[in-house]
Amino acid sequence: MAVLNTDNMKMRAQLKGEVTEVKVLMSHPMETGRKKDDFDKLIPAHFVQLVTATLNGKTVLEAQWGTGISKNPYLTFRLTGAKIGDIIEVTWIDNLGETATQNIAVTQA
Amino acid sequence: MQRRKFLSLLLGSASLLFMLPINAWAALWNKAAFExxxxxxxxxxxxxxxxxxxxxxxxxxxxxxxxxxxxxxxxxxxxxxxxxxxxxxxxxxxxxxxxxxxxxxxxxxxxxxxxxxxxxxxxxxxxxxxxxxxxxxxxxxxxxxxx
Missing domain, CATH: 2.60.40.2470 (SoxY domain)
Known part of the structure; x- marks a missing residue:
């Protein structure tokens, strides 16, 4: 079932010259489904599948991920045309339907 | 009876609300390519x-x-x-x-x-x-x- 978690992500969006660099750190186990626990039982796959970023509500980045993204995923992307105070929002959803969303205003670097 | 009906309706619509976005998202993930x-x-x-x-x-x-x-x-x-x-x-x-x-x-x-x-x-x-x-x-x- 969908869980809305707002403490899940750390974000920063800084304008340097004409480019806004957005850094995102998510909290997620990113289990491949191939790893075994201490009792030799397979840990079920649990990983982020989709990540979307918007600038003032308009989609700028759509990502599909597999199990090969590291635990606690890290992502940097860059935008042109964003101004100070513009809102960047990132949302992820994983294979179990869990989701988290976070937004941040663009600041001067 | 009426209360029960109301509750089941409520549950039904709630699960629909949850299901819809998940299904919509799932269609966007390229399962064949990733697996x-x-x-x-x-x-x-x-x-x-x-x-x-x-x-x-x-x-x-x-x-x-x-x-x-x-x-x-x-x-x-x-x-x-x-x-x-x-x-x-x-x-x-x-x-x-x-x-x-x-x-x-x-x-x-x-x-x-x-x-x-x-x-x-x-x-x-x-x-x-x-x-x-x-x-x-x-x-x-x-x-x-x-x-």
Whole structure:
């Protein structure tokens, strides 16, 4: 079932010259489904599948991920045309339907 | 009776509300491309064809990774009209790592951290219009990062 978690992500969006660099750190186990626990039982796959970023509500980045993204995923992307105070929002959803969303205003670097 | 009916209605509509977005999202995830063990299958499922090797794709990653569980990769495309970037690790159990689609002022640039099961090429494919460009970088992995 969908869980809305707002403490899940750390974000920063800084304008340097004409480019806004957005850094995102998510909290997620990113289990491949191939790893075994201490009792030799397979840990079920649990990983982020989709990540979307918007600038003032308009989609700028759509990502599909597999199990090969590291635990606690890290992502940097860059935008042109964003101004100070513009809102960047990132949302992820994983294979179990869990989701988290976070937004941040663009600041001067 | 009426209360029960109301409750079941309420539950029904609530589960519908939860189900809808999940189903809509699921349709966006390329299951066939991500779950295959073959890089060629993954590429095919992403509609990648006739790849042209290009030095206009910059891949920044360590030459040697101590720990394959976390390998930082930076990809920058200098190809005009880059729409999407796909990242593959040839020797991973499932080679397709990620697919990024850019729009409305997003630069064709990404930094992320990936898992590498073994010493392998990191292969990047860029989509620009109807054309596909590719470049690869080899990373020596000292301790494997796939469980």
């Amino acid at each position: 295959t063990a073959k890089l060629s299958e993954a590429s095919k499922n992403l509609a990648i064809h006739d790849e042209i090797t290009s030095l206009d794709i910059q891949i920044t990653a360590p030459d040697r990774a101590e720990n394959g569980a976390i390998v930082q990769v930076e990809v920058k495309s200098n190809i005009l009209n880059t729409e999407a970037i796909s990242i593959f690790v040839e020797k991973n159990p499932t080679p397709l790592i990620a697919h990024f689609k850019f729009s409305q002022g997003a630069e064709p640039f990404i930094i992320t951290r990936i898992k590498m099961a073994d010493t392998s090429d990191i292969k990047v494919v860029v989509k620009a219009g109807n054309q596909y460009f590719t470049h690869a970088k080899n990373v020596i992995v000292l301790e494997n990062g796939c469980g």
